[in-house]
Amino acid sequence: MLKLQEKQIARERIDILVNTALKEKDEVLAARQAWVAKKIAMRFRVRMPYEARQLFCKKCKAFIVPGRSARVRVGRAKTRAMRITCLKCGHTYRRILAE
Ligand SMILES: [Zn+2]
Secondary structure (H helix, E strand, O other), rough: OHHHHHHHHHHHHHHHHHHHHHOOOOOOOOOOHHHHHHHHHHEEEEOOOOOHHEEEEOOOEEEEEEEEOOEEEEEEOOEEEEEEEOOOOOOOOOOOOOO
């Protein structure tokens, strides 16, 4: 199979896995799906989509779901950023909001 096709399929699978993980109510299962998505990204050397990368805590690497395992605070309108606090390790990081 062509490398390009492989990467395309990998990206699609990552998308599906991340979306499933976000909807998953079982935290352990969600983390597992997110982990598989990450593995695929590494194996096929594709970048995780920006949206998906924001779902992993920058510090403890845990999969965090905004509103569930993370506290989200929207900053001032000017900055277009959100503050995400990982409830697992307490680390806070910023996420720039896309237009
Ligand atoms: Zn964390």
